[in-house]
Amino acid sequence: MIKAKIIKSSQRDFQCKDIDSRKVFTARAKGNLLKGDQNIVVGDNVEIEEINDDPFFQITSVEKRKNEIFRVLVREAKKKVIxxxxxxxxxxxxxxxxxxxxxxxxxxxxxxxxxxxxxxxxxxxxxxxxxxxxxxxxxxxxxxxxxxxxxxxxxxxxxxxxxxxxxxxxxxxxxxxxxxxxxxxxxxxxxxxxxxxxxxxxxxxxxxxxxxxxxxxxxxxxxxxxxxxxxxxxxxxxxxxxRSFSLDDVCIDELDSFYPDLTIQFGKCKFSNCKHMMDSIGCSLSHWYTSSSELEKLKLSRLESYLKIKDEITQLPQWQKKDY
Ligand SMILES: Nc1nc2c(ncn2[C@@H]2O[C@H](COP(=O)(O)OP(=O)(O)OP(=O)(O)O)[C@@H](O)[C@H]2O)c(=O)[nH]1
Ligand SMILES: [Mg+2]
Ligand SMILES: [Zn+2]
Missing domain, CATH: 3.40.50.300 (P-loop containing nucleotide triphosphate hydrolases)
Incomplete structure (x- = not known):
């Protein structure tokens, strides 16, 4: 049994690098490893055995991943791991x-x-x-x-x-x-x-x-x-x-979870539908727009970034976040 890392993937054949010898070879995945939504991606650590076929190696199992780089396919509400x-x-x-x-x-x-x-x-x-x-x-x-x-x-x-x-x-x-x-x-x-x-x-x-x-x-x-x-x-x-800079696969609830410092502050605004703009009545953060203190400028830049991304994703059809 060989332990290897996937360094290039295609539909069926994968280029793998032997962890110990660093030798590169091609292997094919055992059928059950690609069933349904399962896939094998670059970065995966796998176990390989030699077989009497071409290619001569077969991936028999994939180790649990430490993390995944992914996008959500919005229409299918499915995660695509890259x-x-x-x-x-x-x-x-x-x-x-x-x-x-x-x-x-x-x-x-x-x-x-x-x-x-x-x-x-x-x-x-x-x-x-x-x-x-x-x-x-x-x-x-x-x-x-x-x-x-x-x-x-x-x-x-x-x-x-x-x-x-x-x-x-x-x-x-x-x-x-x-x-x-x-x-x-x-x-x-x-x-x-x-x-x-x-x-x-x-x-x-x-x-x-x-x-x-x-x-x-x-x-x-x-x-x-x-x-x-x-x-x-x-x-x-x-x-x-x-490469895409688009966040069209992030839903609004999820966006808020990436800005916990802001969402706490939003709770202090007078109206729950506050737009958090400079002239928003009763907004708990409107003074950030005019403050000359560096700390508040930093907070403002974070608010601006949040509002920009939120604006972009609210233009898009929303989808329900699932537990992938
Ligand atoms: N003056 C200066 N020019 C740089 C420096 N680093 C890169 N460049 C120039 O910037 C241009 C783009 O550099 P690349 O390394 O091709 O940029 P990239 O980010 O790989 O671009 P993509 O592959 O298109 O995503 C080239 O003309 C480089 O010569 C630097 O430190 N100083
Ligand atoms: Mg480049
Ligand atoms: Zn507000």
């Missing part, structure tokens, strides 16, 4: 172009809570940092304020390998150390430098396809495969299925 057993979500952002978008970062924070996976944030392209356009220190505070997890932040330049952090305490060497031995999912807008960062972290040994950024400042998706890539010190989950 990958499993991820140790860390690495949100990559750019200090220059494409410009930093809180909305996108907050969507990944929400997913990390939903999937139960720790998250870190990397501020890349710091060689082009302009403090008038973007306040890295405020964003670091905001991230930590916005999550029940401690979010480690790193200040790097994937282009300039000798860049030393000037604002935060951690740079590329700390990031390397942090990722060592982990299986990571890199997320972020197109063009922020995910591929370049991975190449820098692996000292050029892993070179993912990259494309020059277009004139409008928007990159195009150049990465299309779905697999686990051995980057040496760490493993990388790469899946186009996770």
């Amino acid at each position: 990958a499993s057993n991820c140790d860390i979500i690495v949100i990559i952002t750019a200090a220059s172009t494409p410009s930093y978008k809180r909305g996108i970062v907050d969507r990944f924070l929400l997913r990390s809570l939903q999937w139960g996976i720790d998250v870190i944030c990397v501020f890349n392209k710091m060689d082009q940092y302009d403090p008038h356009n973007f306040d890295i220190l405020f964003e670091e505070k905001r991230l930590n304020f916005s999550s029940s997890y401690k979010i480690n932040c790193f200040e790097i330049s994937a282009r300039d390998k000798n860049y030393n952090p000037r604002y935060l305490s951690k740079g590329v060497a700390d990031l390397k150390m942090y990722l060592c031995g982990k299986t990571a999912l890199f997320v972020g807008q197109s063009g922020v430098g995910k591929s370049h960062t991975i190449s820098t972290l692996t000292e050029g040994k892993v070179n993912l396809k990259t494309k020059e950024i277009g004139k409008v400042g928007k990159g195009t998706h150049t990465t299309t495969w779905s697999e686990i890539i051995d980057c040496g010190p760490f493993d990388l989950i790469d899946s186009p299925g996770i």
Whole structure:
């Protein structure tokens, strides 16, 4: 019996990596493992036996997953698992172009809570940092304020390998150390430098396809495969299925559960249908809109993020959250 990890999946055949020898081979799943809603995804730890067939290996069982990266198929109210057993979500952002978008970062924070996976944030392209356009220190505070997890932040330049952090305490060497031995999912807008960062972290040994950024400042998706890539010190989950920033599969009740600090405060508003806007009568948080204190600015940014996401998902047909 061989213990292995799924590193690439297709309909029936799976590429597996032997945990001990790190040798890669193809195996087919035993029929009962793919029945009904069951599936095998990249990241799954499996047991394999040799058989007299082609391929010569058969997956006989799948270990219980530590966590799952998934989306909900809204129409079927069904969970679609894309990958499993991820140790860390690495949100990559750019200090220059494409410009930093809180909305996108907050969507990944929400997913990390939903999937139960720790998250870190990397501020890349710091060689082009302009403090008038973007306040890295405020964003670091905001991230930590916005999550029940401690979010480690790193200040790097994937282009300039000798860049030393000037604002935060951690740079590329700390990031390397942090990722060592982990299986990571890199997320972020197109063009922020995910591929370049991975190449820098692996000292050029892993070179993912990259494309020059277009004139409008928007990159195009150049990465299309779905697999686990051995980057040496760490493993990388790469899946186009996770690229969407849309939260159309999150229902309102679930959204509230990701903002417990706000929902407690909402209970203090005069009207239960309060919109929590600056001019909402009897709103317990309307003073956040005008306050100059940093703490209240942080609270406001969290409220704005909540209202934006809520606005987006209330436009969509609602569905009943099931216990998946
Ligand atoms: N100045 C500067 N440019 C960078 C840095 N990192 C990446 N770039 C540039 O930004 C562009 C996009 O980088 P990629 O690594 O392809 O971005 P990506 O996030 O992988 O993009 P997608 O694959 O489209 O999602 C390229 O032109 C890089 O040369 C950096 O630290 N500083
Ligand atoms: Mg890329
Ligand atoms: Zn209110």
